[in-house]
Amino acid sequence: MIDTILEAFPKYFPEINSGLSAGIFIFARVLGFVRFAPVLNRKEIPGFVKVSFAMILTIILMMTVKTHAAPQGTSLVLGIILNLVGGMIIGFIANCIVLAIAAAGDMINMQMGLSSAMVLDPTAGSQVSILGNFFGILAVILFINIGGVYWLINALHRSFDVFPMYASAIPLDQIINKDYLVTITSNVLYVGLQIASPVLLATLGQDLILGIISKTAPQVNVFQLSFLFKPVLGAAILLWIMPIIFNVIDDYFLSFAKIF
Numbered sequence: 001m002i003d004t005i006l007e008a009f010p011k012y013f014p015e016i017n018s019g020l021s022a023g024i025f026i027f028a029r030v031l032g033f034v035r036f037a038p039v040l041n042r043k044e045i046p047g048f049v050k051v052s053f054a055m056i057l058t059i060i061l062m063m064t065v066k067t068h069a070a071p072q073g074t075s076l077v078l079g080i081i082l083n084l085v086g087g088m089i090i091g092f093i094a095n096c097i098v099l100a101i102a103a104a105g106d107m108i109n110m111q112m113g114l115s116s117a118m119v120l121d122p123t124a125g126s127q128v129s130i131l132g133n134f135f136g137i138l139a140v141i142l143f144i145n146i147g148g149v150y151w152l153i154n155a156l157h158r159s160f161d162v163f164p165m166y167a168s169a170i171p172l173d174q175i176i177n178k179d180y181l182v183t184i185t186s187n188v189l190y191v192g193l194q195i196a197s198p199v200l201l202a203t204l205g206q207d208l209i210l211g212i213i214s215k216t217a218p219q220v221n222v223f224q225l226s227f228l229f230k231p232v233l234g235a236a237i238l239l240w241i242m243p244i245i246f247n248v249i250d251d252y253f254l255s256f257a258k259i260f
Contacts, residue, residue: 022062022065022165023058023059023062024076024079024080025079025080025083025165025166026058026061026062026065026083026160026165027054027055027058028079028080028081028083028084028087029083029084029086029087029156029159029165030054030057030058030061030087030156031051031054031084031087032083032084032085032086032087032088032091033087033088033090033091033152033156034050034053034054034087034091035087035088035091036087036088036091036092036094036095037090037091037094037095037152038094038095038097038098038139038140038143038148038152039140039143039144039148039149039152040053040091040152041091041095042140057153057156061156061157061160064157065157065160065165075168078168079165079166082167082168082169082170083165085170086159086163086170087156087159089170090155090156090159091152093180093181093184094151094152094155096184096185096187096188097184097187097252097253097256098136098139098140098143099188100184100187100188100190100191100192100252101135101136101138101139101191101192101195101249101252102132102133102135102136102139103132103188103189103191103192104135104191104192104193104194104195104196105129105131105132105133105134105135105136105196106129106131106132106192107192107193107196107200108131108135108196108199108200108234108238109129109130109131109132110129111196111199111200111203111230111234112131112199112203112230112231112234112235135195138249139249142246142249142250142253143253146250146253146254148253151256184256187252191252194248195245195248195249198237198241199234199237199238202233202234202237203230203233203234206229206230206233210229
């Protein structure tokens, strides 16, 4: 009886059948995207909220993406896996943009002598540096402020033109531009150094001064003084250049307005 109903359902309700099949594949891609995309991937956001948001976004995408019934012979399991992986790839590429700012915080934290001051980041599930965590949260706030979430959703919507939901393989050569991927991954070091350079140069100058003092006045305990001066000098420099850092981060994000 049930088999008969399932076989007759697509014949009598073709639009509902095509909508259900398309919705499953779209939901899988959105779920993979939410797992890795910046802002949405943070662990402090409850899983129920993420799934609910993914379902709402799936309904919206079904209204804008051209959907049709699954072709004959389409594998449901393979399609779900491919769409899930495709969403993860897009989310990971977008997340690399935000990771560069957190890397700057790690560089500053190490140079200020705060490497021993580590905190547990529940979003990462591991020990992170204080300034690395601060810059990571700052990057997320600025990313939201300049409309980064809109870029993410727009990139996800455009992915259905490059990688159709019923495709039997992921077109990696079209989704992943090698030059673009090299650029955003190398920016983790380049932009990190660019943001951290004022503090790095200031602390380097302080090390040179303390080195000269240790040669001219050996009785001064320079090693102990460095533990006192480095955090104070680094914090003062950060407070002074913080408005400039905001502009640098905004310009960096705006250069990737077209994430995908």
